[in-house]
Amino acid sequence: MNRRSLLAFGLGAGALAAASPALGQNFVAQALQSALGEGQRFTATTLADLARLLSKRAYQAPSSELPEPFNALNYEQYIGIRAQPGAVLWNNEGRGFTVEPLHRGFAFGSAVSLYVVEDGIVRRVIYDRSRFDYGSLKVPATLPDLGFSGFKVFGDPQNGRQREVAIFQGATFFRSSARGQNLGVMARGLTLKAGDPKGEEFPLFRAYWIEQPAARTDNLVIHALLDSESVTGAYRFTLRTGDVSIIDTEITLFPRAPVENWGVAGMTSTFLFGPNDRRNVDDLRPAVYESGGLQIHNGNDEWIWRPLSNPETLQISAFVDPAPKGFGLIQRDRDSAAFQDDDQNFERRPSLWIEPIGDWSPGLVQLVEIPTESEINDNVLTYWRPKQPLQPGADVSVAYRQFWCWQPPERAPLAQVTSTRVGRGRTATARRFAVDFTGDMLRPAQTAAELKAMLSSATGVVSNLRLWPYPERKLYRVGFELEPGNETACELRLVLEAGGKPLSETWLYRWTP
Numbered sequence: 245m246n247r248r249s250l251l252a253f254g255l256g257a258g259a260l261a262a263a264s265p266a267l268g269q270n271f272v273a274q275a276l277q278s279a280l281g282e283g284q285r286f287t288a289t290t291l292a293d294l295a296r297l298l299s300k301r302a303y304q305a306p307s308s309e310l311p312e313p314f315n316a317l318n319y320e321q322y323i324g325i326r327a328q329p330g331a332v333l334w335n336n337e338g339r340g341f342t343v344e345p346l347h348r349g350f351a352f353g354s355a356v357s358l359y360v361v362e363d364g365i366v367r368r369v370i371y372d373r374s375r376f377d378y379g380s381l382k383v384p385a386t387l388p389d390l391g392f393s394g395f396k397v398f399g400d401p402q403n404g405r406q407r408e409v410a411i412f413q414g415a416t417f418f419r420s421s422a423r424g425q426n427l428g429v430m431a432r433g434l435t436l437k438a439g440d441p442k443g444e445e446f447p448l449f450r451a452y453w454i455e456q457p458a459a460r461t462d463n464l465v466i467h468a469l470l471d472s473e474s475v476t477g478a479y480r481f482t483l484r485t486g487d488v489s490i491i492d493t494e495i496t497l498f499p500r501a502p503v504e505n506w507g508v509a510g511m512t513s514t515f516l517f518g519p520n521d522r523r524n525v526d527d528l529r530p531a532v533y534e535s536g537g538l539q540i541h542n543g544n545d546e547w548i549w550r551p552l553s554n555p556e557t558l559q560i561s562a563f564v565d566p567a568p569k570g571f572g573l574i575q576r577d578r579d580s581a582a583f584q585d586d587d588q589n590f591e592r593r594p595s596l597w598i599e600p601i602g603d604w605s606p607g608l609v610q611l612v613e614i615p616t617e618s619e620i621n622d623n624v625l626t627y628w629r630p631k632q633p634l635q636p637g638a639d640v641s642v643a644y645r646q647f648w649c650w651q652p653p654e655r656a657p658l659a660q661v662t663s664t665r666v667g668r669g670r671t672a673t674a675r676r677f678a679v680d681f682t683g684d685m686l687r688p689a690q691t692a693a694e695l696k697a698m699l700s701s702a703t704g705v706v707s708n709l710r711l712w713p714y715p716e717r718k719l720y721r722v723g724f725e726l727e728p729g730n731e732t733a734c735e736l737r738l739v740l741e742a743g744g745k746p747l748s749e750t751w752l753y754r755w756t757p
Contacts, residue, residue, distance in 0.1 A: 280359070361454065436505070468481070551753060
């Protein structure tokens, strides 16, 4: 069925559904097969038409029902299920990538359709019981087509072996990493209603189309169909591997309903405790976090560093920007001594940096920090929230580049914040801060006479401001105390200046009791 036939199918779907309840219930599956299923020719235009068609119908959640024993798996049982070598796409074909389909179960109950595109033609990846090793599970001799929960991508060949470079699994979540790193921060295809009192809406990818990679390539193209109660969308991911993994993301959204709080280029990470926030912690490790802070390069060419925290109550921060140049959750601590964790190796978790492609409309970088008592919970979320809400009938297109890296590709010619420590002050309510700035520009001796620490707080009272220079380490330490009084939150701002110009990035911090 070509594009014109798909549109005709969509226009007649209401009458067909009324005559056949079964078609109404399976409309998504019918549309997928008719537009971009087995034997069809794949085009990005057809995928966008399919997403547009679905946006004009009521949302139908995918099936999450699973037969025994997959409907009650624990984590250990689930990770014991592994694909056989014969189930890995393009295995032993000498291509730059291979793809491993992932089984459903545990927290990944929703069915996802997988397709490959070979010479422009769609081929469906069919679930087959014999293509998985189930470990200790007792599995029936025959199983229906269960679909998949997602897939892993292996690439970046080194010494004849490929490493895991990405995983797409669960809702619209996906991860990647640079060479030599562990997986950590997680990206989102779309963020809807985060922090809303009525609850967040989690869209999902209903299907993926993976283009067959060329021999020994470092480039893999993945298409996806997004679906949710409020929005549908067509996605194109272009993954490139090497010392840094880069994912270019191109999105076209088709709203079903108005949505004011929405965001793109979203990512989640974990911050349990660190030198700036050890509230109620009894742990032999000095710190536990995947990302230490939010970095922003805003449209005014200001570089911002906002240390993360694990607050007592939900905290939502907004950084208004007419045209962002980049932002991301960054892990700056690369010394294992900062964490002393021989299992998790937080110092090897990736930073994720977003670089807009094209003009982004005015909006804000939104940061959500959620209280948690467990390091397995992603309690930090950040994303770009456009000023304009989503409206039915108004398609929205956005593009951006993700850098999964050791450090962002662009670094400001400014001193960076390398440490934020917070502790008890001179009174029962005061808090003492020590902020370290490090950079080559802090080495000259004359800097000490010219440099000033510009500190302010929107509420509360700051005092006892002191500056300790350590030029041999290219480091300046700023110390001060905050007396919050009866305030429930204090917004602090600190930057080093010399000759009236910034010598450091801007340190922002929200203190809460």
